[in-house]
Amino acid sequence: MxxxxxxxxxxxxxxxxxxxAFIALSAARAWADCDVDAPNLHLVSGAFxxxxxxxxxxxxxxxxxxxxxxxxxxxxxxxxxxxxTVGSVYQADPIxxxxxxxxxxxxxxxxxxxxxxxxxxxxxxxREDQVFSTATLKxxxxxxxxxxxxxxxxxxxxxxxxxxxDGSPGIGCPVIASLTGSTLAxxxxxxxxxxxSDLRRVVASALQLDVPVAVVVNKADINSKQCAxxxxxxxxxxxxxxxxxxxxxxxxxHLNEGRNLAHANSPAAVAIKAxxxxxxxxxxxx
Amino acid sequence: xxENxxxxxxxxxxxxxxxxxxxNLAAVATGATYIDCDVEEPNGHLFLKPKxxxxxxxxxxxxxxxxxxxxxxxxxxxxxAFKALAVVNKKLLIFPEICHSCGLCYxxxxxxxxxxxxxxLGVLSKGYRDDLLVLSAELKIGEPSGVPLIKALINNIxxxxxxxxxxxxxGCLVHETIARADFCLLVAEPTRFxxxxxxxxxxxxxxxxxxxxxxxxxxxxxxxxxxxxAKANGLSIIATLPWxxxxxxxxxSGDLAIDGSEHYRQYFSHLLAQIVEEARRx
Numbered sequence: 001m002x003x004x005x006x007x008x009x010x011x012x013x014x015x016x017x018x019x020x021a022f023i024a025l026s027a028a029r030a031w032a033d034c035d036v037d038a039p040n041l042h043l044v045s046g047a048f049x050x051x052x053x054x055x056x057x058x059x060x061x062x063x064x065x066x067x068x069x070x071x072x073x074x075x076x077x078x079x080x081x082x083x084x085t086v087g088s089v090y091q092a093d094p095i096x097x098x099x100x101x102x103x104x105x106x107x108x109x110x111x112x113x114x115x116x117x118x119x120x121x122x123x124x125x126x127r128e129d130q131v132f133s134t135a136t137l138k139x140x141x142x143x144x145x146x147x148x149x150x151x152x153x154x155x156x157x158x159x160x161x162x163x164x165x166d167g168s169p170g171i172g173c174p175v176i177a178s179l180t181g182s183t184l185a186x187x188x189x190x191x192x193x194x195x196x197s198d199l200r201r202v203v204a205s206a207l208q209l210d211v212p213v214a215v216v217v218n219k220a221d222i223n224s225k226q227c228a229x230x231x232x233x234x235x236x237x238x239x240x241x242x243x244x245x246x247x248x249x250x251x252x253x254h255l256n257e258g259r260n261l262a263h264a265n266s267p268a269a270v271a272i273k274a275x276x277x278x279x280x281x282x283x284x285x286x
Numbered sequence: 287x288x289e290n291x292x293x294x295x296x297x298x299x300x301x302x303x304x305x306x307x308x309x310n311l312a313a314v315a316t317g318a319t320y321i322d323c324d325v326e327e328p329n330g331h332l333f334l335k336p337k338x339x340x341x342x343x344x345x346x347x348x349x350x351x352x353x354x355x356x357x358x359x360x361x362x363x364x365x366x367a368f369k370a371l372a373v374v375n376k377k378l379l380i381f382p383e384i385c386h387s388c389g390l391c392y393x394x395x396x397x398x399x400x401x402x403x404x405x406x407l408g409v410l411s412k413g414y415r416d417d418l419l420v421l422s423a424e425l426k427i428g429e430p431s432g433v434p435l436i437k438a439l440i441n442n443i444x445x446x447x448x449x450x451x452x453x454x455x456x457g458c459l460v461h462e463t464i465a466r467a468d469f470c471l472l473v474a475e476p477t478r479f480x481x482x483x484x485x486x487x488x489x490x491x492x493x494x495x496x497x498x499x500x501x502x503x504x505x506x507x508x509x510x511x512x513x514x515x516a517k518a519n520g521l522s523i524i525a526t527l528p529w530x531x532x533x534x535x536x537x538x539s540g541d542l543a544i545d546g547s548e549h550y551r552q553y554f555s556h557l558l559a560q561i562v563e564e565a566r567r568x
Contacts, residue, residue, distance in 0.1 A: 009327050010300065010327055011300010012299060012301010012454075012475075013300075013301060038298050038454065038483040038486060059367050078389065098367075098386055100367050101367055139486075139490050141457070144455075145430060169301075169326075169327065170453065170455075171327065171425065172431060176430055190301075192537065192538035194332055194538075197332060201326070208427055223535055225539070226539065252476070253508075256511065
């Protein structure tokens with residue numbers, strides 16, 4: 001199964017818009033929303049006939065039993081995550097706690113236990129031969145990278161030639177988790193000083209993990225000078241440049257109504273169709 | 287405005303205008319501090335163009351093993367919650383990219399075979415744009431977590447007005463960013479995507495007990511899902527910023543809106559005064 005991941009570095013450049021159109025244009029049978037921090041792909045994926053929800057568990061978190069705590073302070077001294085609150089009895093903050101168990105090892109009273117913690121929910125939606133994997137993160141929960149891997153694992157065994165993965169902004173753990181094992185990372189950039197700066201960093205992140213990259217520029221006519229700068233960067237770095245998408249106010253109207261851009265004939269929709277053809281051709285040779 | 291006030295600018299969804307709002311707010315405040323907590327993709331410095339006077343490498347400790355001392359007892363690898371250590375054929379293997387630097391393995395090793403070695407996580411830079419102190423940090427490519435960089439950044443809050451430009455999302459980085467904030471300004475765009483992510487970050491700031499208000503950005507006069515969310519959920523709407531092609535061009539070129547436009551200078555000065563007022567009431 002080839003895995004096409006949509007990334008951007010900078011947020012709000014149009015990852016989900018492009019991913020949702022590609023899902024329709026490629027008649028994909030498997031797709032996933034790897035932006036577990038701020039998922040949106042479900043809004044444009046339509047209705048499903050079957051949905052399975054599962055709890056997602058983080059590492060167990062420390063809990064201090066007030067009946068046994070003597071406020072000796074050893075747990076506070078060793079905790080590197082500022083997760084122990086000092087008081088007449090000490091308390092462990094389940095949001096700050098990363099579950100390392102150091103405090104449990106040093107507590108002379110045996111007052112600390114590790115408690116299972118629900119970090120979110122993971123969903124597998126199906127209709128006919130299509131599957132869509134997504135998740136929601138519980139507020140204050142931290143392990144987004146592991147949750148992204150769990151989201152991807154749900155569609156691993158699907159018998160389909162292509163899976164489309166909608167990524168998250170940034171370059172940190174969720175992005176690294178989404179990049180692992182991807183065939184191609186398509187970067188949706190925007191023509192701005194920030195867009196190019198962020199593009200450079202996400203391209204470097206992908207290449208460090210040996211994932212090939214290609215670039216498109218969305219809302220390209222907002223700033224033609226910056227768009228040219230991105231094209232120049234791609235030429236200099238030998239990165240395939242797969243096209244531009246014009247700023248098109250009807251895109252927002254379309255998405256707000258939950259409609260897929262693949263079924264539209266607006267300037268942005270036409271451009272995305274041409275970009276999909278080039279992306280598909282590139283995927284064939286990878 | 288001599289009082290101490292730390293304002294975190296957040297959005298949930300990326301690309302709603304956090305950095306544009308943060309840098310313009312910081313630039314109209316007198317003697318303020320701007321902190322860019324989007325350490326994965328920092329952009330504030332592109333607009334503020336500070337004269338950097340100090341750069342500091344932020345490091346994080348990762349274990350290295352002295353193979354002559356290690357007898358392959360597995361005490362460390364059995365205890366590591368993150369599975370960053372494994373013993374294969376009596377030999378200890380270390381996976382630094384999944385290590386959380388908790389320090390437990392050094393404490394447990396009976397042979398003293400594990401040594402903590404500081405590794406670079408990124409660079410924190412300090413600079414001035416006139417009387418505005420500009421702090422930003424850049425996470426090293428391939429590093430999973432920028433949390434220690436954010437901690438180092440917010441340790442520099444010196445009083446007066448501080449504007450924190452937050453990372454997107456509502457996960458651990460955002461949580462760390464708002465820990466010290468007195469007030470959260472949520473920047474939202476009118477789309478359903480924007481509304482969904484506004485709801486998530488609103489839940490997070492509510493959970494953390496932080497007063498917050500929303501700025502409705504890129505409004506067009508048409509339907510605004512974020513506005514509907516705010517009204518239905520008792521979230522105060524502090525201001526509206528209509529879509530403006532000229533503002534988009536200025537910002538995409540890396541320029542401050544307040545520099546070329548008296549209208550935007552007044553807009554952001556007024557917004558800052560409103561935030562101070564609303565934070566004081568809260």
